Amino acid sequence: MLLSEIWGRIVFRWKTVCAVVVLAIVGAVAFGVFSGTDYSAKTVLTVNPLTTNPFSSATANQQINITTERAILSSSEVARRAVADLGDETSAASLSENARIEAPQGSQILTVTVVDTDPQLAADKANALAAAYLEFRAEGAAQVADTYIKAIDERIESLSKSETNGSTFDLALADLVNQRNDLALVAENPGRIIGYADEAETSSNSSLVLYAAAGLTGGLILGLIAAVLRDRLSKVVGNADRLAQATGLAVVTMRNASDREGIRWVLRSQMQAGNIGARYPKSIGVLALGRTPEVKLRGLLWESLQARRLHSHSMSLAAIPAEALDGGWPDSTEECAWVGMDAVLTGIPADMADSRIALLCDRFLDSLVLFVDQSTPLAAVSRRLDFLAGMTHGSICLVFIEQCQGHSERLPSQDLREMKIEESVGAI
Incomplete structure (x- = not known):
């Protein structure tokens, strides 16, 4: 690691550094008080x-x-x-x-x-x-x-x-x-x-000021060491730089789960990859491994497509029986319904089997947008990417959400929007 990368990890773990410094100062002052002058x-x-x-x-x-x-x-x-x-x-x-x-x-x-x-x-x-x-x-x-x-x-x-x-x-x-x-x-x-x-x-x-100064110096050194060790031993994504280094892919960053500017960059990456707007549907898989529901992120993508006057269909594989997926879904009837559309947004449940996702990518999906956040385990991301080894790097869009929202946090009109998205066949 370069010094700049180490410093970036330390800055990201600033709370750890501050916590160790505070504990060291408190411990040093307490030692000075109990040991006497x-x-x-x-x-x-x-x-x-x-x-x-x-x-x-x-x-x-x-x-x-x-x-x-x-x-x-x-x-x-x-x-x-x-x-x-x-x-x-x-x-x-x-x-x-x-x-x-x-x-x-x-x-x-x-x-x-x-x-x-x-x-x-x-x-x-x-x-x-x-x-x-x-x-x-x-x-x-x-x-x-x-x-x-x-x-x-x-x-x-x-x-x-x-x-x-x-x-x-x-x-x-x-x-x-x-x-x-x-x-x-x-x-x-x-x-x-x-x-x-x-x-x-x-x-x-010796005075309490000297003890505090010693605690500050020692705490700062220990805090920097603790921050680096915690980052290296951490099993979650943590930040975008760490995600990029672990996967070797370019990472698109969103400030939060409602960042419309960030979702535009995601859509732009899909348009640069080709097919969107070419008058035949491009199938885009949406998979969320973080705490933000996939349906919410898929909804933002759908709205961004609509703002560009692109016709799209949004659906979730949770509504498709496993037998249908394994039997060769989608069939000719569904494919005929998508004729003339620009994109088909396909929501992939986070608990879907990796082998089924890989088979779906080989047979149907043109690209995959993978959303992760700070709490996403790196092992889960690596496992998914290993099963997607057949797709080119340009077909996989890795998105990091800096400030993720919990499952219970929903936009005011989320319920109505989800219903519209699931029922939409691109008539808008």
């Missing part, structure tokens, strides 16, 4: 370099891998410590899931953003995570420093017990003491919080 709180902290190795260079001691620090702050251990400090029913997994950690590359800044339905609880969780991270970082640095402190203490004790004196000895001992003091203070300043989250600073990051 989410609030976000943000805590900002700086990370200080930790000198845990006294033998590394000063430049290396001042470097911080902010990506690593971000991963540490996002770890489950830090979340577990924060939950322990909060003392509420929040789990470490839930806290990690609702927390977002950001770290600008090349900086020493970390931000912790926590989302919660309670603004104060969101702020408490953000602050607790930041404090737990600094505590965890300080403990880790202290554990590493303790290893070096023990080694330095052993070295200082060894030098103190030796009887060596001199300036070199004093400088080495003083350097070891300075290193020990630095390592002892390494966990004192792992970083600090420079921006505490506060309830007054929390803001709603």
